[in-house]
Amino acid sequence: MDISKLNDTISKAKCSLELKRKIVGMKFLFTEEEFKYADAKKLRAKSPYCVMVKTAMSGYSIKATLEDFGCLASARNLGILEADEIITSGRYHSKTGLYQDLITSRNVISNITMCKHKAYGIMLKPLEEYAENPDVVLIVSNPYNAMRIIQGYTYMYGTHSSFKMIGNNAICSECTAYPYESNDINVSLLCSGTRHMCGWGEDEMGIGIPFNKFSTVIDGLYATVNPIEPNEKKSIIESKLKEQRRDDLDIIYDKNYYTGLYLK
Template sequence: MGTETLQTTVIKLNSVLEIERKIIGVKFLFEKEDFDNADAKPLINKSPYCVMVKSAMIGVSIKANLEQFGCNGAINALGMAPPDELSRSGRSSLKLGLYQDIVVAKSARNDITFCNHLAYGVMLKPLEKFTEAPDIVIIVTNSYNAMRIIQGYCYIYGTQKNFKIGGNQAICSECTAYPFESNDINVSVLCSGTRFWCAWSKNDFAIGIPYNKFADIVEGVLHTVNATEPLSEKLRIGKNLKDNNITDIYVDYDKSYYYNYAKK
């Protein structure tokens, strides 16, 4: 996907959904040279990865290496450094009070996705600012928009049967590492850590999408407008599409699938 198409795709999705924050991209940087050349501002102070994500969602372009990461969970999940024995055994999670015993903690630890690589750094910025393909797209929004994005995914790919949701390591593992390792979409209800550090709304959901699936999912969202959206939303969407000169979708203001299923 070229830059112009990428920007157009972002405009299309924002024309249909009222996403409060910027859609961002995440790119792994595996060599120091890649990090030095990456078009983003390097962090100076340590920061949790999820705070980097939220900063990108207000328009800031960021790059960070291991020295700038302020959260061990994200360091492990993103493959910035190998996990230690406390992490691998589940003892660190047990010590935090997240699980009832070591057996449950170890089982949960085994099911948390960690990137199977060693990266030098990451770059995060609003998706439309990328001039080359990122690896992962992250969206934080409300449950309605999450529903519509999943409907768009299902329009193209069918049901996603492998969501991984644990309520822990939400942004780093559930929305970045898991989509990267599985090459599939994931939804997260967020976690207590990111809700504390980023002050997300209680109604926020997060979604991680492999970039190679993003354009198709957006097309799926557009193609399900007529089946899923009520008239009030279609009026807003139709105006946005017209204002943004998007002409490849026809909005049918008299059609929704639930009307067709309703008993007469």
């Protein structure tokens, strides 16, 4: 995607959603040389991946290798560290109290998405800072915005019937590895670990979108403003459209699909 198209997509997202955190792009870096020249600052201290994501959502551009990961589960899920047998067998997680027995633990671990590659590192930065295409787009926001994004997806692609969530491995697997491996959107209710580490609000949840679908999803979001949004939100969106100097969406008040005004 060229820069002008990306900027246009971000502008549409900002007009259509009320986001308090930046939309972030995540890119895998597969070689030491690629990592060296990636346009971001290397972390100076170990950090969980979800904290890295939150840092990028605050406006910072960062990159990390295995030595920078303060959470090895995320390194495994992102394909930076290979999972050993104690992990894949379910034995490690069966001792945490998260699952009732070894068989359940093994089932959960076998279904957690881990990237099927060996990456050297990752880069995370606000989406508008990218000059090249990232791999996955990450959004943390409230359920209303998550609903709107899914409505935009459905407008373009129809029903998505393969959401994956377990309430664990939220930002690393559910929001990053799974969208990357499945080439499709996913929603996460987040997990206790990332809520503790990052201090996300209780009203926040995560969305991961493959970058190659992001523009289309936002186009769907933009196209559904009039049939879905109530007047008070339309007023806010209209003000944002003026701020962004956009004239490609005419706001229609007093009409949306659930009032029946479109059905005549």
